[in-house]
Amino acid sequence: MGVWDHVLAAALLTFCAALPFSAADPNDERCLTHLSDSLQDPLKNLQNWTKVTFSNPCQGFTSYLQGATCNNGRIYKLSLSNMDLKGTISPYLSNCTNLQALDLSSNALTGPIPPELQYLVNLAVLNFSSNHLSGPIPQQLALCAYLNVIDLHDNQLSGAIPQQLGLLVRLSVFDVSNNKLSGPIPTTLGNRSGNLPRFNASSYEGNKDLYGYPLPPMKSKGLSILAIVGIGLGSGFLSLVLSFTAVCIWLRVTEQKVENEEGKISQLMPDY
Numbered sequence: 001m002g003v004w005d006h007v008l009a010a011a012l013l014t015f016c017a018a019l020p021f022s023a024a025d026p027n028d029e030r031c032l033t034h035l036s037d038s039l040q041d042p043l044k045n046l047q048n049w050t051k052v053t054f055s056n057p058c059q060g061f062t063s064y065l066q067g068a069t070c071n072n073g074r075i076y077k078l079s080l081s082n083m084d085l086k087g088t089i090s091p092y093l094s095n096c097t098n099l100q101a102l103d104l105s106s107n108a109l110t111g112p113i114p115p116e117l118q119y120l121v122n123l124a125v126l127n128f129s130s131n132h133l134s135g136p137i138p139q140q141l142a143l144c145a146y147l148n149v150i151d152l153h154d155n156q157l158s159g160a161i162p163q164q165l166g167l168l169v170r171l172s173v174f175d176v177s178n179n180k181l182s183g184p185i186p187t188t189l190g191n192r193s194g195n196l197p198r199f200n201a202s203s204y205e206g207n208k209d210l211y212g213y214p215l216p217p218m219k220s221k222g223l224s225i226l227a228i229v230g231i232g233l234g235s236g237f238l239s240l241v242l243s244f245t246a247v248c249i250w251l252r253v254t255e256q257k258v259e260n261e262e263g264k265i266s267q268l269m270p271d272y
């Protein structure tokens, strides 16, 4: 081997070493540390979710964390679905700034959806379905402009559906069925304009006090009151008709009696 070969080999080694061992992102580390603190994992499904791994969760495209996917050394997907997780969703999740897909569905998570998720500006998929999440749907989610999927079905979310979510032009899946939401469905989501994908009643059903298109009108509270008024008016009309009929029959009968009497009288009276 010549001198130049040695130099070249050394240069290559330095170069290659620099690439995969790039320093872990401090934001990802903070995000994972806080998320791990806020979650409970009774069945120990989260393998390698330890402080040591949080400081270096990715090597290029390889992830050392169960449920995490890496892209260029950053966490870009978290899929922790169906792992019997308890606890809450940490607001520090927003420090995983390269996150594109966040799936915490089918667990037993409680507490609110942190409005801080608005800082996940690359987020395309949000699936928190089938948990016990409560509180409002944060209107700030409208700031995650790349959102394609918002799936929040089967939780205990309350309050109104924020009108601002209608601004998410890329939204192709929106499911808030089976929660405790109330108020009118914003037209910007219930009756989307132009070529925007539309969401049918299955996205909204199972919320006792939610109303408006595309939910069927009969199920709403306002209409059952109308129905009661209708029944009242209907029966009132019916009794009116009945009493009219009775009066008519009575008049007929008296008329006939009078005619008969008159007939009798005329029969008794001699003709002049």
Ligand SMILES: *[C@@H]1O[C@H](CO)[C@@H](O)[C@H](O)[C@H]1NC(C)=O
Binding pocket: 047, 048, 063, 064, 065, 066
């Ligand atoms: C846990 O981390 C080690 C290296 O730190 C790795 O070899 C192993 O595959 C990881 N396990 C999982 C489930 O990712």
Ligand SMILES: *[C@@H]1O[C@H](CO)[C@@H](O)[C@H](O)[C@H]1NC(C)=O
Binding pocket: 027, 091, 092, 093, 094, 095, 116, 119
């Ligand atoms: C990390 O998250 C916390 C809580 O949401 C927030 O206060 C902080 O600004 C975030 N840091 C960065 C760098 O995004």
Ligand SMILES: *[C@@H]1O[C@H](CO)[C@@H](O)[C@H](O)[C@H]1NC(C)=O
Binding pocket: 081, 082, 105, 106, 127, 129, 130, 149, 151, 173
């Ligand atoms: C969200 O996750 C559930 C299962 O955990 C899955 O059935 C559902 O299809 C997901 N939603 C979307 C829009 O992919």
Ligand SMILES: *[C@@H]1O[C@H](CO)[C@@H](O)[C@H](O)[C@H]1NC(C)=O
Binding pocket: 191, 193, 213
């Ligand atoms: C939906 O919007 C269209 C036009 O934007 C309108 O003509 C239609 O009446 C609306 N439907 C409902 C149920 O509000």
Ligand SMILES: *[C@@H]1O[C@H](CO)[C@@H](O)[C@H](O)[C@H]1NC(C)=O
Binding pocket: 199, 200, 201, 202
């Ligand atoms: C409603 O939309 C969902 C998904 O967007 C679809 O699977 C379902 O068939 C639709 N239902 C009706 C009645 O159109």
